[in-house]
Amino acid sequence: MGPLSARLLMQRGRPKSDRLGKIRSLDLSGLELLSEHLDPKLLCRLTQLQELDLSNNRLEALPDNLGLSHLRVLRCANNQLGDVTALCQFPKLEELSLEGNPFLTVNDNLKISFLLPKLRKVNGKDASSTYSQVENLNRELTSRVTAHWEKFTATLGPEEEAEKTQADFVKSAVRDVRYGPESLSEFTQWRVRMISEELVASSRTQVHEADSPEKPPEAGAAHKPRARLVALKRPDDVPLSLSPSKRVCASPLAQVEGGPVAGSDDGQPLMKLEPLHFLQCHSKNNSPRDLETQLWACAFEPAFEEGATSQTVATCGGEAVCVIDCQTGIVLHKYKSSGEEFFSVAWTALMVVTQAGHKKRWSVLAAAGLRGLVRLLHVRAGFCCGVIRAHKKAIATLCFSPAHETHLFTASYDKRIILWDIGMPNQDYEFQASQLLTLDTTSIPLRLCPVASCPDARLLAGCEGGCCCWDVRLDQPQKRRVCEVEFVFSEGSEASGRRVDGLAFVNEDVVASKGSGQGTICLWSWRQTWGGRGSQSTVAVVVLARLQWSPTELAYFSLSTCPDKGIVLCGDEEGNVWLYDVSNILKQPPPLPAAPQAPTQILKWPQPWALGQAVTKTMVNTVVANASFTYLTALTDSNIVAIWGRP
Numbered sequence: 001m002g003p004l005s006a007r008l009l010m011q012r013g014r015p016k017s018d019r020l021g022k023i024r025s026l027d028l029s030g031l032e033l034l035s036e037h038l039d040p041k042l043l044c045r046l047t048q049l050q051e052l053d054l055s056n057n058r059l060e061a062l063p064d065n066l067g068l069s070h071l072r073v074l075r076c077a078n079n080q081l082g083d084v085t086a087l088c089q090f091p092k093l094e095e096l097s098l099e100g101n102p103f104l105t106v107n108d109n110l111k112i113s114f115l116l117p118k119l120r121k122v123n124g125k126d127a128s129s130t131y132s133q134v135e136n137l138n139r140e141l142t143s144r145v146t147a148h149w150e151k152f153t154a155t156l157g158p159e160e161e162a163e164k165t166q167a168d169f170v171k172s173a174v175r176d177v178r179y180g181p182e183s184l185s186e187f188t189q190w191r192v193r194m195i196s197e198e199l200v201a202s203s204r205t206q207v208h209e210a211d212s213p214e215k216p217p218e219a220g221a222a223h224k225p226r227a228r229l230v231a232l233k234r235p236d237d238v239p240l241s242l243s244p245s246k247r248v249c250a251s252p253l254a255q256v257e258g259g260p261v262a263g264s265d266d267g268q269p270l271m272k273l274e275p276l277h278f279l280q281c282h283s284k285n286n287s288p289r290d291l292e293t294q295l296w297a298c299a300f301e302p303a304f305e306e307g308a309t310s311q312t313v314a315t316c317g318g319e320a321v322c323v324i325d326c327q328t329g330i331v332l333h334k335y336k337s338s339g340e341e342f343f344s345v346a347w348t349a350l351m352v353v354t355q356a357g358h359k360k361r362w363s364v365l366a367a368a369g370l371r372g373l374v375r376l377l378h379v380r381a382g383f384c385c386g387v388i389r390a391h392k393k394a395i396a397t398l399c400f401s402p403a404h405e406t407h408l409f410t411a412s413y414d415k416r417i418i419l420w421d422i423g424m425p426n427q428d429y430e431f432q433a434s435q436l437l438t439l440d441t442t443s444i445p446l447r448l449c450p451v452a453s454c455p456d457a458r459l460l461a462g463c464e465g466g467c468c469c470w471d472v473r474l475d476q477p478q479k480r481r482v483c484e485v486e487f488v489f490s491e492g493s494e495a496s497g498r499r500v501d502g503l504a505f506v507n508e509d510v511v512a513s514k515g516s517g518q519g520t521i522c523l524w525s526w527r528q529t530w531g532g533r534g535s536q537s538t539v540a541v542v543v544l545a546r547l548q549w550s551p552t553e554l555a556y557f558s559l560s561t562c563p564d565k566g567i568v569l570c571g572d573e574e575g576n577v578w579l580y581d582v583s584n585i586l587k588q589p590p591p592l593p594a595a596p597q598a599p600t601q602i603l604k605w606p607q608p609w610a611l612g613q614a615v616t617k618t619m620v621n622t623v624v625a626n627a628s629f630t631y632l633t634a635l636t637d638s639n640i641v642a643i644w645g646r647p
Contacts, residue, residue: 003037004028009046025051029075033057040065054079055097062086076101084108088115095121102429105380106332107186110134114191133330137180140328141188144177145195166200181312181325182304183332183363183380271579271601273632273644277329278608280639282318289611293318295635296342297397297558300626301363301379302349309628314365314379315641316342321367323379326631326643333382335367335375342369346408348400352425362425366408368395374410376422376431386431390418399448403456407436411445417461419472438480439470447558451526452505460511462500467513467541486538487529489513489522502559502570506582510544512568514559520596521547521559521570523582547580548596558622565629571620575605577634577644603632603644615640 006020013023023046033054044067051073059079064086071090078100087093093116098104112122113130120127152169173196174189283290295317301310311326319340323333350362365377372393376386391412401407408420417439422431443465451458451469459472468483489498502514502521509527514520524541533539550572559570566583581600585592607614615638623634632644
C-alpha cells in the first residue's frame with residue numbers, strides 16, 4: 001500500500017461525502033499501512049473525524065501532528081507500535097484498542113492513562129482501574145521526587161550555577177528515585193523525569209518572582225497527607241480493610257517473638273512482619289461478594305539482576321492468574337480463562353533475541369490446572385504466547401528446572417510427570433514445546449522438587465502414596481521411567497504409602513517435608529539418605545529434626561522455604577502462618593531433641609474486613625516469601641491474597 005489519497009479516504013469514510021471535513025468515521029484497517037503513509041497534511045483535513053480504525057496494519061509509530069482534535073475512538077490493534085506518547089494529541093479520546101501490539105507493555109498502559117484523562121475504555125475494558133493505579137503511583141513518586149529535591153538543594157552552595165544544578169537534579173532523580181516493581185520502571189522513570197522537570201520549572205518561576213533560590217517550591221500534591229496505596233479499584237480486585245487492632249501475634253509456643261534470625265544484615269529482627277494488603281483479585285464473575293474461590297499456588301518472579309530480590313508475585317486460583325506488586329498491592333496483570341481452575345504457577349527467565357538482533361530478558365509465567373493445559377504467559381506484554389496440551393487430566397503442580405531455564409516439569413492426576421522443553425519463542429513470539437521424558441507414578445503427584453545439589457539428575461515428588469525419586473538425566477536412553485527410590489519416614493513397612501503434600505529444599509542437603517505424620521514437619525538429609533541407600537528401592541530417610549505444626553487432619557497445606565535465610569513456612573486451617581528458623585535449629589549440636597521443635601513465630605490471621613464484617617477464619621493453603629524475606633504472600637480458601645512485609 002502506498003501513501004493515502006483523498007479519494008481513498010472518501011471511499012472508506014462515513015458518512016459518504018465528497019468533502020473530507022464532513023467524514024466522522026474512517027476505516028483504514030488491513031491496508032498494510034506503514035507509519036510514513038499517514039500523511040499529516042492530508043489527515044488534518046478530517047476536521048470532524050471522531051472514529052478511526054487503523055487495525056491490522058504495519059504501523060511502528062503514530063505521527064505527532066495528525067491534527068485530529070475531535071477523535072473519540074481509535075483502533076490500532078495488531079500493529080507493531082512501540083510507543084504511545086503520540087496519543088497525547090487526541091485529548092478527547094474515549095475508547096482505544098491496542099491489542100496485538102507485541103512491543104507494548106504494562107508501562108505503556110499506564111502512560112496512556114496519564115496522557116488521556118477522558119479515556120473510558122482500553123481494549124474493551126473499563127479504564128478507571130488503571131487511572132486509580134496511576135494516581136497512586138503519581139502521588140508516591142511526587143512525594144519521593146520532592147523529598148529528593150529538598151535533599152539535593154540542601155547540599156548546594158550559593159555559588160553554584162542554577163541551570164547546571166537543576167539539570168543535574170533531573171538526572172539524579174531519574175537515577176535514584178525508585179518505587180514499585182522493576183516491571184514498571186519504564187513508566188516510573190518517565191514520570192520521575194516529568195515531575196523533576198516540572199519541579200525545576202516551578203523553582204525557576206519562584207526564583208524570578210521571589211528572588212529566593214534557596215527555598216524549594218512547594219509542590220501541593222507532595223505536601224498533602226499521603227494516602228495508603230491499595231490495589232486497583234477493579235470490580236474484581238477488591239482490597240480488604242484491616243482492623244487496626246489486628247497485628248502480628250506471636251505463638252504461645254514460640255520461644256522468641258521477632259527474635260533475630262541468622263542472615264539479618266542490619267540487626268533488624270528478620271521475623272518482624274506486618275500485614276500490608278488483602279486482595280480479592282480472583283473473584284468468580286468479578287463478584288466482590290466472592291469469598292469462596294480457593295487460591296492454590298503463588299511464586300515470586302525471578303530477580304532481574306544477580307543479588308537482587310523480587311517483590312512481584314504471581315498467584316492462581318479459580319479461573320484467574322494475577323501478578324501483584326507486593327510493595328503497593330497493585331495487581332499489575334490479570335489473565336483469565338473461562339472454564340479453567342488454575343492450581344499451579346511457575347516462573348522462568350529467558351534471554352530472547354529480537355528481530356533487530358537485540359537481547360531482551362523475558363519473564364515467562366507458566367500456569368496450569370483443571371484442564372491439563374499449560375499456558376505460557378509473557379507477563380510484561382500481557383498475552384499468552386503458547387499453550388501446551390500436556391495431560392488429559394488435571395495438572396496438580398509444575399516447576400521449571402533450576403539447571404535449564406526452558407525445561408518444565410508437569411505433574412498430573414493421570415499419575416504421570418512429564419519433562420518438557422518449551423524452547424525459545426519464534427519471530428511471532430510463540431513457543432513450540434517438545435516432550436523429553438515421561439515419569440510414571442503409582443499415585444497422584446502433589447509437589448515437585450528438583451534435588452538442589454543435582455537438579456539435572458534427580459527429581460523428588462511428594463505424592464498421595466509417599467515421597468519418590470526419579471532419574472531425570474537426559475543422557476540415558478529410556479524416555480519413560482518408573483520411580484527409582486521411595487522414601488519412608490520411619491522404620492517398618494507400615495510407614496510407606498503415606499501422603500506427602502509438602503516438599504522443599506532448605507539448602508543443598510536438608511529437605512523439609514510434610515504429610516508423613518500429623519502435626520509435624522520433617523527435616524531430613526538428602527546426602528545421608530541417598531548415600532546410605534545402596535541398591536534398595538525403599539529407603540528410610542535420615543531425620544535431622546521435626547518441627548511442631550498444626551494437629552489438623554486436613555491435607556494439602558503446601559510448605560515452602562526461603563533457602564537464603566534458612567526459613568521454613570507453612571499455613572494452617574486457622575489462617576495462621578507458621579515460621580521456623582531452621583538455620584538455628586540445625587546449628588544445635590547432635591543429638592537434636594526428639595520432641596518436635598516449636599516454631600520461631602506464628603503470624604495470626606489478621607481478620608480483615610469484607611462485606612461489612614470481619615473474616616475471622618480461613619485456611620491458608622500456601623505461603624511463599626521472596627528471597628530476601630522482605631515480603632510474604634499467603635493464599636487462602638476464601639479468595640483472599642494476604643501480603644505481609646517487613647516494616
